[in-house]
Amino acid sequence: MEAANKDEARLVVPPLFREQAKIVGLNKSNLEQIEAVIGQQEH
Numbered sequence: 489m490e491a492a493n494k495d496e497a498r499l500v501v502p503p504l505f506r507e508q509a510k511i512v513g514l515n516k517s518n519l520e521q522i523e524a525v526i527g528q529q530e531h
Contacts, residue, residue, distance in 0.1 A: 491497035494511045501509040 497511050
């Protein structure tokens with residue numbers, strides 16, 4: 489899923505579980521990085 493930050497990511501968790509939820513990763517990529525990865529996978 490895409491989220492701008494951990495707080496935004498936490499909003500997809502049902503309210504009953506948000507307090508206990510742990511966000512384990514947050515990666516940021518730009519379009520050039522994504523295209524480079526796609527290009528590597530095509531070869």
